[in-house]
Amino acid sequence: MLSPADSVMPELYTTQRNRLTINYKTRRFRFHASPQEIHVWGKAGKFSHVGGINAFELFAEPILAKNFSVRIGRQALSLDNGRLFSAAPWSQQSRSHEGIRFLYAGKWNTDLTVAFTRPYSKRFEAAYSPVSSHQYKLLVVHHLKYQFKNKLTLTTINAVDVFEKPAEAKQYYQRVTNGGRVEYARGWLYGTVNACYQYGRTASNKQIRAYYIQPEISINAARTAFRLGAEVLSGDKAGTPLSVSHSFVPLYGVAWKFMGNMNLFTRFPADVNEKGLLNPYLFIIHQAGKKLSFRADAHLFYAQHSLPKLGDQLAGKYLGFESDLSLNYKPVKNLEIIYGFSFTFAEKRMELLKKVPDASKIPVWSYLIISYTPRLLHVWK
Template sequence: MKVSFTRKLLLLSILVWLPLEAAWAQLYLTPQVRPRAEWRNGYQSLPNGQDGAFFVSQRSRLTLDYKQDKVQMRFSLQDVRVWGNEVHLKDVPSTAMHEAWGEVALSDKFAVRLGRQEFVYNNDRLLGNVDWVQQARSHDGMVLKARWRGISLDAGGAFNQEKEALFDTHYSMNNYKVLGFLWAKKQLGEQLSLSAMHISDGFQRPDTVGGVYFRHTYGLDLNYKHERVQFNGSLYRQSGEHGSGKKIAAYLAVGEATYTLQPFQFTLGTTYLSGMAGHEHKVRSFNTLYATNHKYYGFMDYFINVPADTRQGGLHDNYLKTTFSPSASYNLSLDYHYFALAKNLRASETHAGTSNRYLGSELDAVLQYKHSDQIQFSIGYSSMFAGSSMAAIKPGDASAYADWGWVMVNFQPRILLKSFEKE
């Protein structure tokens, strides 16, 4: 629920000036102002003959971090808006709580975190905070953490309800009703690490009061790094029950190699998300769950919601990424993506079918400049060169030139408010 920014700012101010015990403790305040100007002419969907769009969006976030002995807490408030989307002299509350959690260490090996928090694992491939989006993503839940003998183990979950009810637990909002995950990582020497994850999410059945259909996603991530070379591989399977009532049988496979030769870094990789060709008895299109797809499947976000953005046809993404970092202040990247359907699509009443799986190629260029630890500048430009089959999954003209440009400034100082040491 959104409440006034003034009220929440007053709450944070009170917390800042509360006296701390004469023990080891730290209190940090991290304000963030992140305006971003965007030009959109084919972003997320093909151009359709209309003029391109231009606007400025802004995230204004205030984060308070507290840590003392075995206790950690975070409060993060944010206001997200497009410049000019409110009438002058109107009091329109628009601030939301992005994070509000507390964590306590039960011992030197175990801890528990409760409250509104981000779930970020395995480089955001299935669970991520989607930080590029100004709103970002967080969950209301809990995480149990264990660390011992080089093994990291997290077990987390959430149970969503839309109100404090007297009876029944029917959930009508367009979110998962139940989420549970188990993540384990083991460092196998200095060069090799292996992680395993299982995610189960349940959704309210629309035709019953208490019924829930569950989807299960599980797999492995392997990472190897030796001097200039790094290899990453992932393999995940998806099963359970789809909202249509069909059983799920889908998979995700990733293979990637990175070579670093300062100041350059080259990454060559492929990602395959299975799809379905027609009216099959099982759902074979892989769903990327709560991932940060912006960082994986092209910055123009044509495939931000897989499998919906492919009409269940799956996706095959071959990519080459190059990064040039001449200093700690400058970073220039150029990414190329070759997109194809995993399966050809049949024609429907509203969409054409495909006989060629090739969807298009995308180029993404980004220049980043770090002025200081408090201020960073970024500018990006992307182009989508769509194939004829792209029109079968995206409305618009596949032959038209599609581009997207943006400029962003990130003001984000980290301020130490109080620090005490044990006497």
């Protein structure tokens, strides 16, 4: 992050993930393990240090019938478009959950997950653990996807997460999220609407009454795709009773995929001061060839409800604009190179949210990802 006196990035460091994926599969059984070591180079005055040694996934999956299996252990949970549940592949540690998952795949696909948390080791940085950031004690998720013959697809996600009250041991509160998506695809045209409703209690015992809406339309023209849509996350307006929260929390999904690579808004409702967020976006993806593609994203950010006024000049909802440019190159099999550059034109109101220290300056961010995933051994039986 740039301070008002800075004109260049004050810190440069590199993270390196070394992940080994092991799969063993028979007709009636599957075992999967993906141990990983995350190394940090040049951060906090150190030449290098180990950020974390852990397992991204470690599970056994008995296949009980032709279309039915049970997955037991630590596992990624990627549902729908990743907004509510994602493996977070862009982060070095990714994200996973520990528990049991019942999966059915046939004319329709459905799964039921029951996950829990336990005391995790404090030896390594929590920032590089795929599970230690979870605060729930129990998580139950049901997912269903069905494709109709008329080019419509229906997806439902229903989740309950149970938390321990901060100041009361063995006392719990819960949050419930019910939602779904309708998709229509025909040739070059794609349209979708996603909607969720959230209720239950917050850590401060507020009653939750919140919603999320995401409409999107996509057009594929030859080698170029255009995606136009918006996200609406509800928040509290002036006069909302202190006992009620209208702030929607997007559970265990990813933000950068929808709200920009600079991660200005990732922690809800804290990052928007509980005022909600409106995020219209336009994505343009161009496939230049088999190995090279370009992408340009544009985001507008508005608070759903006006921020507390600190003078008439700050009255309003507009927060800023972000642009993300990226290049994806795959020179050979199993090797991928991604370069990205992002910048933000922030409104003065962004300072109220502590997203930028000085709205008169343009924050920029750039990254380079090199990913090599060779297959070391493959044995057929």
